[in-house]
Amino acid sequence: MKPFSLYRDAVRAKEIVTVLMRHGFGSLLDQINIPASWFDRFAPRREDPHTPWTRIRMVLEDLGPTFIKIGQILTTRPDILPPALIDELKSLRDQVRPEPFESISRTLKNAFGDELEKVFSSIEPEPIGSGSIAQVHLARLRSTGETVAIKIQRPDIKPALTSDLEIIGWLARELHERVDTYRPYNLPAVVDTLRKGLLSELDFEQEARNATLFNARNPHPEKVFAPSVYKEISSRSVLVTEHVDGISPDEIDAPSDIRRSLVEYGGASVFHQMFSVGFFHADPHPGNILITPDHRICFLDWGMAGQLTKRMRHDLADLLAAVASSDVERIARRAIKMMDSNRMVDEQQLEMEITQVLDRYGGELNLDDAGSVILDLIFVFGSNGIDVARDYVLLAKAVLSLEKTGDALDPTFSIVSTATPFLTALTKERWAPESLFRNLVWKLEESLSCLNALPADSLRLIRRIENEDIGIRLHHRGLEDLNRTFNRSANRLVLAIIIGALIMGSSMVITTGVQPLLWGFPALGILGYLISMVFGFWIIVDIFRSGGHR
Numbered sequence: 394m395k396p397f398s399l400y401r402d403a404v405r406a407k408e409i410v411t412v413l414m415r416h417g418f419g420s421l422l423d424q425i426n427i428p429a430s431w432f433d434r435f436a437p438r439r440e441d442p443h444t445p446w447t448r449i450r451m452v453l454e455d456l457g458p459t460f461i462k463i464g465q466i467l468t469t470r471p472d473i474l475p476p477a478l479i480d481e482l483k484s485l486r487d488q489v490r491p492e493p494f495e496s497i498s499r500t501l502k503n504a505f506g507d508e509l510e511k512v513f514s515s516i517e518p519e520p521i522g523s524g525s526i527a528q529v530h531l532a533r534l535r536s537t538g539e540t541v542a543i544k545i546q547r548p549d550i551k552p553a554l555t556s557d558l559e560i561i562g563w564l565a566r567e568l569h570e571r572v573d574t575y576r577p578y579n580l581p582a583v584v585d586t587l588r589k590g591l592l593s594e595l596d597f598e599q600e601a602r603n604a605t606l607f608n609a610r611n612p613h614p615e616k617v618f619a620p621s622v623y624k625e626i627s628s629r630s631v632l633v634t635e636h637v638d639g640i641s642p643d644e645i646d647a648p649s650d651i652r653r654s655l656v657e658y659g660g661a662s663v664f665h666q667m668f669s670v671g672f673f674h675a676d677p678h679p680g681n682i683l684i685t686p687d688h689r690i691c692f693l694d695w696g697m698a699g700q701l702t703k704r705m706r707h708d709l710a711d712l713l714a715a716v717a718s719s720d721v722e723r724i725a726r727r728a729i730k731m732m733d734s735n736r737m738v739d740e741q742q743l744e745m746e747i748t749q750v751l752d753r754y755g756g757e758l759n760l761d762d763a764g765s766v767i768l769d770l771i772f773v774f775g776s777n778g779i780d781v782a783r784d785y786v787l788l789a790k791a792v793l794s795l796e797k798t799g800d801a802l803d804p805t806f807s808i809v810s811t812a813t814p815f816l817t818a819l820t821k822e823r824w825a826p827e828s829l830f831r832n833l834v835w836k837l838e839e840s841l842s843c844l845n846a847l848p849a850d851s852l853r854l855i856r857r858i859e860n861e862d863i864g865i866r867l868h869h870r871g872l873e874d875l876n877r878t879f880n881r882s883a884n885r886l887v888l889a890i891i892i893g894a895l896i897m898g899s900s901m902v903i904t905t906g907v908q909p910l911l912w913g914f915p916a917l918g919i920l921g922y923l924i925s926m927v928f929g930f931w932i933i934v935d936i937f938r939s940g941g942h943r
């Protein structure tokens with residue numbers, strides 16, 4: 394099968410194959426069905442002395458922006474990727490050359506057309522920041538004279554990304570089908586989630602919504618904030634925000650008491666977002682934070698945000714409590730309860746691997762390792778078939794990013810003592826009577842919606858049986874019980890009919906005045922009534938005794 398017809402895809406595929414060979418993945422490529430035209434006859438095929446994880450990182454760096462971005466997104470998948478690879482990916486250098494202004498202004502022209510000159514009176518050609526997807530330029534608004542920051546997507550980033558993802562998807566499918574060692578990682582599914590993540594980062598309207606939502610729910614705007622968005626002049630590929638005058642926590646030069654208070658309220662804001670609001674910045678690393686001259690903290694870059702519903706936060710509180718008490722069984726039970734799917738999990742294996750993680754941290758948990766412990770546990774959950782919701786993974790990642798920022802500002806910073814009050818509040822809320830009641834309502838709601846779906850599901854099943862001639866294999870175990878139930882029901886029915894007949898017969902006899910009489914009525918009729926009363930009473934008692942369902 395020839396995977397791609399487009400000439401451009403084939404050229405890019407050749408580039409990718411060449412880089413893979415250069416980093417010692419030649420023997421891997423031999424195992425899959427690479428079209429001959431993808432091999433460059435002159436490309437060197439080298440054996441590389443580095444570990445496979447380092448080589449993967451080098452391949453990504455050589456292949457440029459899309460791949461670097463993919464590597465960075467992969468660091469948010471500790472549920473499926475080994476920790477050693479994640480560590481390597483974290484050190485990916487974001488060395489992306491800024492796009493020349495003439496080329497980046499193509500995006501601006503596309504977005505604004507003739508309006509461009511009317512909206513901005515000037516745009517600095519030199520970017521103040523550049524990443525793999527976009528770069529940021531300073532500009533001035535013609536209407537008000539305000540200085541703004543414009544985040545502009547690189548031109549052609551979307552087709553380049555789509556083409557790269559197509560090639561990667563093809564490689565992933567080939568590897569999945571042909572090489573046994575890769576099968577457990579389910580590479581095609583990984584590429585699928587990558588595609589979704591990358592495409593969502595291409596939508597700056599989402600980023601604008603996230604920043605605005607944060608500002609709307611922020612209880613301390615005098616201490617922390619997100620740049621306000623100029624919504625009317627922003628679009629999917631161009632984001633215009635207020636320019637924030639500030640410096641990165643990495644470069645700040647301030648006395649230690651100021652640094653400490655910055656860490657305190659910055660950290661408190663992140664944990665407030667996570668545990669009280671349930672909507673948080675997923676990557677608060679130093680590159681996405683600015684400290685203003687009056688010591689306010691600005692969270693930039695809302696491309697990735699996590700969302701935890703109240704129920705997810707309560708589940709998380711339970712899990713963290715179990716982790717804090719190193720109770721392996723409880724951790725496993727909680728994890729299984731939190732999972733999305735109903736795949737079978739080997740609980741014994743899961744518990745064994747959880748124990749190994751806890752042992753790695755020395756039995757007694759040093760709570761400052763919280764972020765890493767949770768990430769390692771998430772890998773154990775993921776590799777044991779538990780679908781960990783993406784937002785829990787984002788949470789663990791955000792904690793690690795926050796640790797980095799905290800360290801840059803104040804090395805004595807303890808993430809756990811900052812988080813503790815918020816976790817305590819969450820735990821209190823979780824066990825408050827209203828929450829327990831709400832839990833009960835959730836359960837009821839769930840059962841009702843199950844019941845609601847039952848008729849439709851059954852109908853669908855019946856249709857499938859009709860249309861597709863599905864065979865059902867029956868085991869006889871338990872059929873004796875059914876048989877007994879049938880007999881019993883039939884006996885009851887017969888008895889009920891006899892009682893009915895007796896009552897009718899007795900009623901007729903009673904009206905005739907036939908001898909002998911008892912209390913002035915024919916004794917035969919009275920006897921009939923008495924017998925039917927006894928039997929009727931007996932049936933009723935029997936029905937009640939068996940709970941009415943047998």
Ligand SMILES: Nc1ncnc2c1ncn2[C@@H]1O[C@H](COP(=O)(O)OP(=O)(O)O)[C@@H](O)[C@H]1O
Nearest residue numbers: 521522523524529542620634635636637680694
């Ligand atoms: N509103 C702003 N004010 C000042 N500087 C900004 C602003 N937005 C972005 N920057 C600068 O541009 C850099 C990249 O912006 P960011 O939104 O983080 O893009 P990316 O998604 O490429 O990481 C930031 O690290 C910061 O230095």
Ligand SMILES: [Mg+2]
Nearest residue numbers: 524680681694
């Ligand atoms: Mg950034």
